[in-house]
Amino acid sequence: MTLTAYLGFALALFGIGLYGLLQRRSLVAMLIAVELMLAAVSVNVIALTRLQGRSAGMGQVVVLVLVGVAAAETAIALSLFVAIQRAAHNIDVEKLSELKR
Amino acid sequence: MTVTGMVSAASAGVALLGALGAVGFRNIFHNILCFALAMLGVAGVFLGLGADFVAVVFVLVYVGAVAIAMVYAVMLSQPLDQAPAPRRIGKIAAAVVIAATFALALWRVMRGAWWPGLGWGPAQGAAEVGRHFLTDYVLAFELVSVLLVVAMMGAVMVARRTTEGGGRW
Numbered sequence: 148m149t150l151t152a153y154l155g156f157a158l159a160l161f162g163i164g165l166y167g168l169l170q171r172r173s174l175v176a177m178l179i180a181v182e183l184m185l186a187a188v189s190v191n192v193i194a195l196t197r198l199q200g201r202s203a204g205m206g207q208v209v210v211l212v213l214v215g216v217a218a219a220e221t222a223i224a225l226s227l228f229v230a231i232q233r234a235a236h237n238i239d240v241e242k243l244s245e246l247k248r
Numbered sequence: 249m250t251v252t253g254m255v256s257a258a259s260a261g262v263a264l265l266g267a268l269g270a271v272g273f274r275n276i277f278h279n280i281l282c283f284a285l286a287m288l289g290v291a292g293v294f295l296g297l298g299a300d301f302v303a304v305v306f307v308l309v310y311v312g313a314v315a316i317a318m319v320y321a322v323m324l325s326q327p328l329d330q331a332p333a334p335r336r337i338g339k340i341a342a343a344v345v346i347a348a349t350f351a352l353a354l355w356r357v358m359r360g361a362w363w364p365g366l367g368w369g370p371a372q373g374a375a376e377v378g379r380h381f382l383t384d385y386v387l388a389f390e391l392v393s394v395l396l397v398v399a400m401m402g403a404v405m406v407a408r409r410t411t412e413g414g415g416r417w
Contacts, residue, residue: 162351167271219399
């Protein structure tokens with residue numbers, strides 16, 4: 148696969164993630180969509196640093212840090228969802244509108 | 249097409265199919281399974297790019313940890329036996345339009361950019377990544393470990409069930 152093919156693949160993955168983030172109503176489903184977008188970014192970083200004259204190892208370091216941050220984010224987000232469910236008995240974003248009132 | 253190229257292309261196809269399922273299905277449990285499939289595909293793409301260690305880490309973290317944690321969160325929060333709310337065509341159409349416009353704009357930027365006509369450089373394995381992490385990027389390494397500890401403790405504190413039942417949250 149060429150560089151353009153990899154970038155196009157990452158673009159498609161990012162687009163699907165963006166669509167899911169906008170369309171889904173469950174908080175867990177929105178988190179899945181965000182993770183898809185982060186994975187697309189990782190593909191871009193790995194592909195672009197693999198080019199001649201770049202350090203492939205450095206790109207992998209960046210992606211590993213990104214994975215660590217994403218894992219921390221997921222842990223916090225999922226525990227927040229459980230807490231929200233306990234308080235509001237719902238994790239549907241269209242019904243969590245108490246601040247509007 | 250070389251074997252590596254075929255593996256990459258097949259993995260990319262699997263990843264895109266999994267991603268479509270992860271946002272398309274209505275059952276949240278199917279979404280999580282498709283998400284794990286998509287992450288396996290992305291790991292295959294990393295294998296094709298010569299990033300073996302990152303591919304293994306992706307499988308370990310996303311398929312092994314994140315997907316399982318999501319299943320637990322769904323079991324604790326979302327009643328699967330209730331019928332999902334009906335879909336709204338307007339919202340779906342708006343999401344499709346926004347996502348497609350954004351992707352198209354990015355594609356045009358990408359095609360218009362100047363890419364130096366470089367081939368692929370040498371792949372670097374886990375040894376090189378480990379050397380980077382413990383010499384040039386040791387601060388990032390330590391920061392991520394501290395962040396993970398703090399996030400873990402924060403997650404436990406947030407999701408903890410309080411027995412006194414004082415505040416609402």
